[in-house]
Amino acid sequence: MKKQKILEAEPVTHNVVRLKVEKPKGFEFVPGQAVDFALDTPEWKDELRPFTFTSLPQDDHLEFTIKVYPERHGVTDQIGKLKAGDSVLLGDVFGDIHYKGNGLFIAGGAGVTPFISIFRHLNRKGELGNNKLLFANKKEEDIIDRKFFKNILGSNFINILSQEEVDGMEHGYITKELIANQVEGEGAHFYVCGPPPMMEAVLKELKDLGVPKERIVHEEF
Numbered sequence: 001m002k003k004q005k006i007l008e009a010e011p012v013t014h015n016v017v018r019l020k021v022e023k024p025k026g027f028e029f030v031p032g033q034a035v036d037f038a039l040d041t042p043e044w045k046d047e048l049r050p051f052t053f054t055s056l057p058q059d060d061h062l063e064f065t066i067k068v069y070p071e072r073h074g075v076t077d078q079i080g081k082l083k084a085g086d087s088v089l090l091g092d093v094f095g096d097i098h099y100k101g102n103g104l105f106i107a108g109g110a111g112v113t114p115f116i117s118i119f120r121h122l123n124r125k126g127e128l129g130n131n132k133l134l135f136a137n138k139k140e141e142d143i144i145d146r147k148f149f150k151n152i153l154g155s156n157f158i159n160i161l162s163q164e165e166v167d168g169m170e171h172g173y174i175t176k177e178l179i180a181n182q183v184e185g186e187g188a189h190f191y192v193c194g195p196p197p198m199m200e201a202v203l204k205e206l207k208d209l210g211v212p213k214e215r216i217v218h219e220e221f
């Protein structure tokens with residue numbers, strides 16, 4: 001594990017924090033990938049949890065966007081208390097989500113993190129194309145990086161809220177119809193990332209819609 005210093009710790013939403021962390025020399029990853037992460041204390045150093053890089057490979061620092069669950073009394077509860085100057089431990093880099101071509105990105109909550117890095121990457125290269133993001137959350141206050149996505153994607157940024165009705169946003173859970181309405185023509189890729197129940201439901205909907213497995217890229221959070 002590599003010991004790295006936290007450069008900045010800032011809130012993103014009411015329960016999500018963003019950590020800017022020193023980048024080890026020669027450190028490499030692909031947008032969408034994650035790393036085994038631990039707290040640098042005797043009590044927590046062996047509790048590895050995966051977190052996704054939301055920075056770009058060429059940036060001079062690493063960035064993580066992390067949802068904190070205080071009620072679990074686990075690692076993220078501790079992460080919520082970190083501040084600049086503290087250190088963290090970084091291990092192996094891994095992850096199944098990579099950009100394979102134009103398509104629909106479907107995220108639930110903190111499952112949007114691999115897509116932050118991918119969309120930043122596409123935006124920087126001027127290759128956003130007709131990629132769309134369908135982002136499912138409970139409430140409006142839970143939407144991570146709303147301004148960023150709205151700015152770069154405009155009407156290709158579709159929000160759906162399960163516990164709140166808000167003008168201009170869908171209400172309820174992701175349905176087959178909602179997915180089908182976002183996709184024109186054949187050949188689109190589907191990128192899915194979120195908590196287990198959402199993943200299960202969306203993968204079944206994609207199967208029912210007849211999307212071939214090789215066009216689905218997914219990871220469970």
Ligand SMILES: Cc1cc2nc3c(=O)[nH]c(=O)nc-3n(C[C@H](O)[C@H](O)[C@H](O)COP(=O)(O)OP(=O)(O)OC[C@H]3O[C@@H](n4cnc5c(N)ncnc54)[C@H](O)[C@@H]3O)c2cc1C
Binds near residue numbers: 069071074
């Ligand atoms: C490849 C990958 C990349 C990821 N990247 C990110 C990321 O960038 N940002 C991010 O925010 N998250 C990310 N996650 C999810 C993140 O790893 C988990 O949220 C994190 O590990 C939770 O750690 P924890 O110690 O707080 O809680 P856990 O280890 O999940 O839980 C601690 C204890 O809480 C209890 N518990 C567990 N689940 C629940 C539940 N649903 N309800 C009630 N109690 C529960 C259990 O008793 C458990 O032992 C990623 C996951 C994967 C697989």
